[in-house]
Amino acid sequence: MVLVTLIGDSHAHIGNRFYYMGPNDECKECRLKNVCLNLETGSLYEIVQLRDTEHECTLRESNVRVVVVEKVAFQAAVPKKLAMDGSMITFESRKCDNLGCPNKRFCDPSNLTDGDKRSITEVLEKLECPKGENLVRVKME
Incomplete structure (x- = not known):
């Protein structure tokens, strides 16, 4: 459109x-x-x-x-069990205090608010989480 x-x-x-x-x-x-x-x-x-x-x-x-x-689609880190193309999720930031983490911008994106309802449009790669969480990067609308 x-x-x-x-x-x-x-x-x-x-x-x-x-x-x-x-x-x-x-x-x-x-x-x-x-x-x-x-x-x-x-x-x-x-x-x-x-x-x-x-x-x-x-x-x-x-x-x-x-x-x-x-x-432009939002990108964020979500638990792998929630990451399915086309699924609707309620976004929750990861609440991580590791400021040096390369995934920080996906775990706590400034353009998303906790409680936002978003549709996953694409599942991207698995993220290496220093805390051991099973996360993937996704695109959302």
């Missing part, structure tokens, strides 16, 4: 990634809000195509440009 949205002209570059943080109160009356506010709050997106159309934005000091984006 093609996702078309608007982004500030200075940020409109193919490959640029951004988190959609949700609507701004000032956008409620804007005629472009259905295009600009059509993403999922808290999700990471990557710009894959630029369109030539620009619009004036009353919120920004510059124009906004029409872009095509794709949602």
Whole structure:
């Protein structure tokens, strides 16, 4: 599915990634809000195509440009017994205090919150856990 949205002209570059943080109160009356506010709050997106159309934005000091984006899957460490393609899980961070662990960013990802319901889209590799937990890295939406 093609996702078309608007982004500030200075940020409109193919490959640029951004988190959609949700609507701004000032956008409620804007005629472009259905295009600009059509993403999922808290999700990471990557710009894959630029369109030539620009619009004036009353919120920004510059124009906004029409872009095509794709949602970027979250990556996280989950117990192997929960890791099945297509399964829906309730995410729980691993609560590990080993700051030097190479898997820390997957065990406690900053873009996921405990209790989030997520669908596993791909099971990746087994992770070597210094604490001995049986974990795998997965992609989730």
